[in-house]
Amino acid sequence: MNGKAINGSIKKIALISIFLIFLVGTASALPDLYVSSASTNYKYAGEIYANENNSMVVTVCNAGDQTASDAVVSLSVTDAASNPVVVNYPIGDIAASACATVTLIDPTIRTSQGSTVTYTVQVNCTNAESNYDNNTLTTSGYEVLFNGYKGKRYWTGASDITTKHTYEGNINMTYYNQTEAKYASTSWGTRSEVWTPANLVVPDGSTVLGAWLYVSYNWDNTSTGMAGFGMKFNDNASVIPLNNYTDQSNIGSYGDKKYGLISLNVTDYYDANGYNYLNMTQSTSGYVQALYPSSLVVVYANANESQRQIFINEECDELAITEFPNYNYNVTSEEATEYVPFEEYIDKYSAVSATLYSFVASAGHPTGGPDGEGNMFFNDYTVGTYLWEGTSYSAFPYIADVKGYLSDAGDDNVASIQATSRTGMLNIEQVLVVEY
Structure with a gap:
């Protein structure tokens, strides 16, 4: 094989390598949404209140390299028997390495105290993600109590x-x-x-x-x-x-x-x-x-x-x-x-x-x-x-x-x-x- 042929082969191999690297980089440039935190916005944690709506403050983040398009966060609750998903909240786009915080209102009215409620928060977007295992967070149990500072x-x-x-x-x-x-x-x-x-x-x-x-x-x-x-x-x-x-x-x-x-x-x-x-x-x-x-x-x-x-x-x-x-x-x-x-x-x-x-x-x-x-x-x-x-x-x-x-x-x-x-x-x- 002459020198020109060798040089040509080397150039082809280099181009193929660059193309493969480009493909790998493109494949990894995906969003990665995860639920960072979810809790009530009350001064003291651990309880929610009867005879009223309760709210959860949820923070979701994008750990990926690409914008997550049309992100939606959903809130489900253990005591919503007929339809456990009680809230779907559209967030919109979340840029790479960015976070968004929203307040979700649980519309369930509980008329008695003493039970325990667990919330599950899930976030999704319209484009593919690199990791779906971290899209969901389940809270610890919240005791339902009457809010005694109200009338x-x-x-x-x-x-x-x-x-x-x-x-x-x-x-x-x-x-x-x-x-x-x-x-x-x-x-x-x-x-x-x-x-x-x-x-x-x-x-x-x-x-x-x-x-x-x-x-x-x-x-x-x-x-x-x-x-x-x-x-x-x-x-x-x-x-x-x-x-x-x-x-x-x-x-x-x-x-x-x-x-x-x-x-x-x-x-x-x-x-x-x-x-x-x-x-x-x-x-x-x-x-x-x-x-x-x-x-x-x-x-x-x-x-x-x-x-x-x-x-x-x-x-x-x-x-x-x-x-x-x-x-x-x-x-x-x-x-x-x-x-x-x-x-x-x-x-x-x-x-x-x-x-x-x-x-x-x-x-x-x-x-x-x-x-x-x-x-x-x-x-x-x-x-x-x-x-x-x-x-x-x-x-x-x-x-x-x-x-x-x-x-x-x-x-x-x-x-x-x-x-x-x-x-x-x-x-x-x-x-x-x-x-x-």
Whole structure:
């Protein structure tokens, strides 16, 4: 073989090698989509919430050398029985080495808590990929819970703050709530509170119709039943709590700690215009809680009083709202609203006054906010905003004139209380006094 032939063969081999390298390079220039992460966008992971839509924040990336065309991410869920794919979301093109983050809304509404839900996220595109093994990511299980920072209407089977005691006639009421100095932290042991004659003035010749003692608390770890403490009113150990209302946020590592309101009928033990004592002892069984200052509401009849209706509503609802970016509880102001219906007939046109005593604990001076906390509405009218100017240790009423907001129909009056901060406010007893 002569030199020219050898050189020609070498050139052909070189060209073939370059062509093969080109083919290999072309074959490897493909997209490679993968799901980088998928999680809820709440402050605390591990749970999703009943009676609402839940969202997943999904990040998908392209580790390949070519643009992924018309990428679509799908979300499926274990408890969507008929069609497990609940969301298909078109992302569009994803360039090589780029990522895209989307928020997917799970439309499934779960009306109870306690189950566990697992999500699967998958991403695909219209062109071929170099690797399909990483297109899917399955999350760990999420426990379904009620979101306790929302109003009780978002908690299946829960109640508004409804009327428990109604009085009518030549009557009036007096009340006194203890000061925040009586707040007791979780290791309180014992606590004594006293109502002096000056705190609760009942006119001579009056008949006490009802004396209602309210004890509210937070951070309770009692597993079931009544919070773990004992109570004596005027040294009577036989005072039995009439109701124990509770709430809990279900959010974060402290989400199982309970907020509560205990109502006690102390009418038979109340000393009108005397000294009245409440002595409390913390349980020694390992149960702990912190105590807000207590309140005592006294309703009395007297011939010299005007004709009045008095409604006492009871419940317990802890409310808080989302404050981005660090405190996403998935709660809007509208959702963080508790309702207080008064369904007895109220004669708007004969009423001289209508006063709402709205008791709230731990409301006021949130970090970085206005001096007050919480908004109030009555029959959709705005009574006021940022109203409760207390502290995290107080429990007291905001007193509102609501006569101008009474319903024409007379039997469908509703007050509502709305959170304005992430720090939380505990709505407890509500007293409406209508004078004629």
